[in-house]
Amino acid sequence: MQQDAIHTFLQKLEESFQKGDFVKLTLSKSRSKKAELKNIFISPVKIKAGLVCNLVYRYPTRDITKNLTLEDTLSELRRALREDFSHADMYVTGKNLKLLISKKGQAKLLTRHIEVPAPVEFAHNRSKGRIIQTHNNTWLRQLGVVNANYEVRHEMKDKFLQINRYVELLEPEIQMLNNTKQLQVADMGSGKGYLTFALYDFLLNKTGNHPFVQGIEFREDLVDTCNSVAREASFKNLSFKQGSIEESGLPELDVLIALHACDTATDDAIYRGITANASLIVVAPCCHKQIRKDWLPAEQLKGVTRHGILDERQAELVTDALRALIMESRGYKTKVFEFIATGHTPKNIAIVGRKINKSTREKEKAMEEAGKLKELYGIKHHYLEQLLEQPL
Ligand SMILES: C[S@@+](CC[C@H](N)C(=O)[O-])C[C@H]1O[C@@H](n2cnc3c(N)ncnc32)[C@H](O)[C@@H]1O
Structure with missing residues (x-):
């Protein structure tokens, strides 16, 4: 048998x-x-x-x-x-x-x-080892990453590397999602849309999924440009909407990403992901000002906090550690890592959360750990925690 x-x-x-x-x-x-x-x-x-x-x-x-x-x-x-x-x-x-x-x-x-899309062609057959192909790539040309000959422009080399790294880090996470349904994806603070386009391109052309991807962005000029580039590239289920992360009412989501959304905008994005029941949340935080304004680290940490730069770095670490723990307390398994060398961007920490079946005890434990960290640093509140406490 x-x-x-x-x-x-x-x-x-x-x-x-x-x-x-x-x-x-x-x-x-x-x-x-x-x-x-x-x-x-x-x-x-x-x-x-x-x-x-x-x-x-x-x-x-x-x-x-x-x-x-x-x-x-x-x-x-x-x-x-x-x-x-x-x-x-x-x-x-x-x-x-x-x-x-x-x-x-x-x-x-x-x-x-079942309805299963045609076989995927993941990775490795990439020109120069990059996941995003440059050849005849309309959106890369329209966004000025490649020139008219589809070569990466010198001044965009770091950006191109960053886009590829980001999609590479998403690849194994995305392979774990249910590829038989159309994935619903939101990119919060999509800016010029580099990453939004890259993710759409990857999902459509490398995984055979036909996703719905929406970028949310404050700036109307960027939204208009991105919508017009999406039309040029015939990316029909990719759209950009003018608005704020805080007020973006989102349907159920599979994936939420937010790359370099400023300060607490990263918390707003994580909050949106949690409340939209996203299976995967990926953020790369930007500046971290919130907790540093009103924290009171323990006396024993004076050796660190007396130096401005170390105080600042510590605030970043603690902010992101608390974000990960709060996500853990909401049923996500998290990983925090550097997604690109600091030489390319100093804002290179990614927090990845994948929703899993967690016991109540595991969630409580994460909250207890967050509580201890807050106590050590004399933090009265973390903005993400506050958001999650408010009624929906
Ligand atoms: C540093 S850029 C990053 C853009 C893009 N994610 C990338 O990595 O290429 C941050 C973008 O987020 C937008 N943004 C910041 N806070 C926002 C908010 N609360 N709601 C909507 N957009 C926001 C800004 O206008 C800006 O375009």
């Missing part, structure tokens, strides 16, 4: 890979509660050597990526299903196959017919 179900599942992968209609496969449900390895995500990818499988090994604080031939992928899957995971979920065009292995080792295979 077990052998049959696992054998059939692997055979289906082999057939669909060879036919070119394999979309993605996820291994989940670790056999051991203590296991560090949480998931393996597998998708097809074209590299110079031909079509291979890209495997992303997800650990709590890092991802490890490998490209393997089909044969090696099949033996790695056999091993992982034996030793590490009890669920495997595979999408091929038109079908979803779920392999469930019980604690007693009984395996069963469930197949259902």
